[in-house]
Amino acid sequence: MISQPAPESSRALLSEDAYQQIKDALNNFLLVPGDRFTETQLSEQLNVSRTPIRQALFRLQQEGFVEVLFRNGWRVLPLDFAKFDALYDFRILIETDAIQRLCDGRSSGRPPKSNIQLQALSEVWLAPKAKRLSEAHQVSQLDEAFHCAIVEAAGNPAIARTHREITEKIRVIRRLDFTRNPRIDTTYDEHAKILRAILNQRADQARMLIKAHIEVSQLEVRKITLHQLESARSRPRTSRELAEG
Known part of the structure; x- marks a missing residue:
């Protein structure tokens, strides 16, 4: 046959x-x-x-x-560091605009504290330190979800789709940033400050915090060396990473 x-x-x-x-x-x-x-x-x-x-x-x-x-x-x-630099600049524009919309109530006509997506973020990022995750791969995924959720909560699907495309393109760089444990603790602290400012409708403060937060990662991108990439390759894998890879 x-x-x-x-x-x-x-x-x-x-x-x-x-x-x-x-x-x-x-x-x-x-x-x-x-x-x-x-x-x-x-x-x-x-x-x-x-x-x-x-x-x-x-x-x-x-x-x-x-x-x-x-x-x-x-x-x-x-x-391509020039491309990554441009994408980070674009991220700043999108995320600061999303925060302004959330704080102004333009996304739903309701205050941020009543936004379901922001409430879900609060459960993760405003939790006690004892409940924080410490595994880099998991935290890097939560980090992506945090930034995407803020943009999605602002209520413009077209902008959210563009933001997700940017996230895809810079994922490898962001995960490299999370191979260092101090970055994990810093991310929890900075996300908590950003989220509290949004929930309390302090738009200027929240915009300033998220801009500084992204710019720190942007600066780290420029410091990446081949040695760091090789070190990331040789570090022990988690079961989740092995399943994905």
């Missing part, structure tokens, strides 16, 4: 799954700038055929993560 080709939907799912797994490897520093690899190697590691691997890699190439080498596989591209 002649085997039938996989349905288009199945091929698309395989390609999407390969894309997510390779991107997770990049974000979790299993692949770092300068690394070279072949489609065959990834095919064996992910246990899928080369076609979805190739489709995923071309997608990642369009996004600026990898490049194809002539007759020699693929390479992870160097970090």
